[in-house]
Amino acid sequence: MSELHVIDISRSLTPNHPNWPGDAAFTVAPGLRVAQGDTVNTGILSTSTHTGTHVDAPWHYDDAGLRLHEVPLDVWVGTCVVLDVRGRAVDGVLPEGVLDALPGTLPPRVLLHTGEPAHWTQFPRDFVALSPALVRMAAQRGVRVIGTDAPSVDPLESKTLDAHAACRDTGIFIVEGLNLSVVPAGVYTLVCLPLPLHGADGAPARAVLLPE
Ligand SMILES: N[C@@H](CC(=O)c1ccccc1NC=O)C(=O)O
Ligand SMILES: [Zn+2]
Numbered sequence: 001m002s003e004l005h006v007i008d009i010s011r012s013l014t015p016n017h018p019n020w021p022g023d024a025a026f027t028v029a030p031g032l033r034v035a036q037g038d039t040v041n042t043g044i045l046s047t048s049t050h051t052g053t054h055v056d057a058p059w060h061y062d063d064a065g066l067r068l069h070e071v072p073l074d075v076w077v078g079t080c081v082v083l084d085v086r087g088r089a090v091d092g093v094l095p096e097g098v099l100d101a102l103p104g105t106l107p108p109r110v111l112l113h114t115g116e117p118a119h120w121t122q123f124p125r126d127f128v129a130l131s132p133a134l135v136r137m138a139a140q141r142g143v144r145v146i147g148t149d150a151p152s153v154d155p156l157e158s159k160t161l162d163a164h165a166a167c168r169d170t171g172i173f174i175v176e177g178l179n180l181s182v183v184p185a186g187v188y189t190l191v192c193l194p195l196p197l198h199g200a201d202g203a204p205a206r207a208v209l210l211p212e
């Protein structure tokens with residue numbers, strides 16, 4: 001249909017999509033139903049702002065940080081590189097050395113393929129996180145957005161959220177829960193548009209890649 005090749009890197013939000021432990025469940029409950037005499041079918045959506053493929057607004061991890069509507073949309077749209085970092089974690093955390101595979105100045109957006117599957121049937125507690133050193137190195141080399149196929153840039157049990165804090169300190173924005181399982185490493189245009197939730201700490205997003 002489109003003259004563009006559009007690669008979907010969003011997670012399908014199926015019924016029972018697993019959520020962060022203790023977070024709100026994802027549901028789309030039936031609203032109106034034609035089969036029950038209503039004029040249309042509708043759904044009633046209930047979700048955490050951090051379900052599936054989503055962006056973090058800085059306010060998620062910094063009370064002085066920007067709310068979602070205050071983040072310019074062009075942050076989430078533009079040139080990116082997908083980097084295959086499968087098997088590169090040390091004690092569950094990616095070191096800054098994973099960026100050595102890329103030359104010099106980096107594109108403004110880097111998406112890290114840690115090896116999460118396309119679909120989660122249960123929450124992936126043992127996902128690969130980012131080291132603060134990796135975040136700082138990325139920022140030094142020109143990165144403005146870091147994306148990951150894991151549900152967070154920090155480990156599940158972290159209380160200090162060091163990678164989120166490094167993003168706060170360096171002005172890097174975060175995309176989490178991508179589906180990079182079918183994407184070859186390389187350079188693309190990222191289009192990752194969060195739901196326009198005014199005042200929010202983050203929002204589910206539809207993320208796609210357009211080949212260069
Ligand atoms: N860091 C994760 C989410 C997160 O930390 C979280 C999400 C929902 C409920 C509790 C959470 N963290 C609690 O320590 C994220 O940014 O999406
Ligand atoms: Zn999040």
Ligand SMILES: [Zn+2]
Nearest residue numbers: 056152153174
């Ligand atoms: Zn986060």
